[in-house]
Amino acid sequence: MNDQTTRSLGHWIDGDWRDPVDGVWRENLSPIDQRCAGRFAVASIEDADSAVASARQAFEQNRDAKPSDREAWLLAAADGLQNSANELVDALIVDTGSPISKAQREVATSIGVLRAAAGACRRILGQTLPSDVPGRWSFAVRRPLGVVAGITPFNVPLIKAVKHSALPLATGNAVVMLPSPQAPHMAAMLAKIYQDAGVPRGLFNVVFGDGDVVGDALTIHPDVQMVGFTGSTTVGRRVATRAAADGKRVTLEMGGKNPAVVCGDADLQSAAPMIAMGGFLFQGQICMSTSWVLAHESVHRKLCERLVNVATRLPDGDLRDPATVIGPMISDRQCERVQRLVDDAVHRGARVMCGGGHSGRTFQPTVLADVDDSMDVMKQEIFGPVICIQAFTELQDAIDRINDRRFALCAAIHTDSLGDARMFAKQCGSAMVHINGPTVQEEAHVPFGGNKDSGFGREGALVGIDELTTWQWVTAN
Incomplete structure (x- = not known):
């Protein structure tokens, strides 16, 4: 069955829906x-090979596509997303348990990514080079890599499907995508939107299945030149190791343990809601979520009170109500994992300021005080609506504690001091630093990514050109 109205998803290969070779299908539970x-096909290695072969052939056939062609495809795809916004929002709600406000933001962000990628089509620039050889004309040009694999997560399935395809298409590559089995529908909807936008057959392919089978098959396939991955640090390391063995390029956007520093001169009325939304938006299931707060000892108690006041007032309920902020966790397993982390912290001496438990899959927004660095909740990415708060005395101490962590995705500082803000931005090892803003921020053109165990490489409409092309030196005598 490949009827999209029934949400039965076959693999999208060479511009057509295909049933799985092994005949295996799996239900997708909301x-x-x-x-x-709905249900989706489960790919075998043979299915993955077919998708790569389709992408390789399409890449060769479309080498001469003009920048204006690629620009037109991506702009038309952006319009297609805009025209399908209601259907996309509904699918995000059903597939991921997303509140409507988050789903609408995801669609809007994805449209922006497509338009930024369209603009990048005319920014793939070369260089004219000097030469010591008389009469030699020397220059360097960028060439596409070929077939790029994209492995995407459940939490922002549309944004990541677009990010792992729009710029690869803009730079002349072909794409094979493996979406999370917990949120498969976005990639399928995007495939049809790309087709309607004029993207040639085979340049965008989608296979569904498990990462340890299909992800591995794509990562080690000899015709795949690059792997873009978004997900956990554990799986990202596996992808990096396997890709490196074959000399493939990778971009990895992985876990985060993102701090917000609140200085003694900070505007708490402004900072507290930003921190709360950064920690509790989409149940904390965002790589950029604020899971750790370092508050100056002079404002620690007041900030705790304000965070609790905000957290206990966040509405849950009908996901289609624009006022709703809190929805369900993606799975019972993830909900239980967050509960274990909270219970372990409490057992070791942490104090629950609010929340601390769940009803069904709805986990209460939780603020933990009296936490220490030995607790798992302070060492691991939580991926749930939990904020841990600690006190500090000197800003340098806070910076050192942040830099001592193995994660380095994003960080925020709230302060009225320009000097402290500059010091923090200069010394903090996080890849993204925000001053008087939340940790959860994203724009289509910025260099998005992490350092250390949070990632490798960058996404973004301009910096991504470097990731997705290779230099060729050309001379003429």
Whole structure:
């Protein structure tokens, strides 16, 4: 079955829906009520090979596509997303348990990524080089890599499907995508939007299945030149190791343990809501979520009170109500994992300021005080609506504690001091630093990514050109 109205998703290969070679299908259960939201094909290695072969052939056939062609495809795809916004929002709600406000933001961000990628089509620039050889004309040009694999997560399935495809297409590559089995529908909808936008057959392919089978098959395939991955640090390391063995390029956007520093001169009325939304938006299931707060000892108590006041007032309920902020976790397993981390912290002496438990899959927004660095909740990415708060006395101490962590995705500082803000930005090892803003921020053109165990390489409409092309030196005598 490949009828999209029934949400039965075959693989999208060479511009057509295909049933799985092995005949294996799997139900996709909505985190809202555990009802079947559709079913999707489960790929075998043979299915993955077919998708790569389709991409390789399409890459060769479309080498001469003009920048204006690629620009037109991506702008038309952006319009297609805009025209399909209601359907995309509904699918995000059903597939991921996303509140409507988050789903609408995801669609809007994805449209912006497509338009930024369209602009990048005319920014793939070369260089004219001097030469010591008389009469030699020397220059360097950028060439596409070929077939690029994209492995995407459940939490922002549309944004990441677009990010792992729009710029590869803009730079002349072909794409094979493996979406999370917990949120498969976005990649399928995007495939049809790309087709309607004029993207040639085979330049964008989608296979569904498990990362340890299909992800590995794509990562080690000899015709795949690059792998773009978004997900956990554990899986990202596996991808990096396997890709490196074959000399493939990778971009890895992985876990985060993102701090917000609140200085003694900070505007708490402004900072507290930013921190709370940064920690609790989409149930904390965002790589950029604020899971750790370092508050100056002079404002620690007041900030705790304000965070609790905000957290306990965040509305849950109907996901289609624009006022709703809190929805279900993606799975029982993830909900139970967050509960174990909270319970372990409490057992070791942490104090629950609010929340601390769950009803069904709805985990209460939780603020933990009296936490120490030995607790798992302080060492691991939580990926749930939990904020841990600690005190500090000197800003340098806070910076050192942040830099001592193995994660280095993003960080925020709230202060009225320009000097402290500059010091923090200069010394903090996080890849993204925000001053008087939340940790959860994203724009289509910025160099997005992490350092250390949070990632390798960068996404973004301009910096991504470097990741997705290779230099060729040309001379003429």
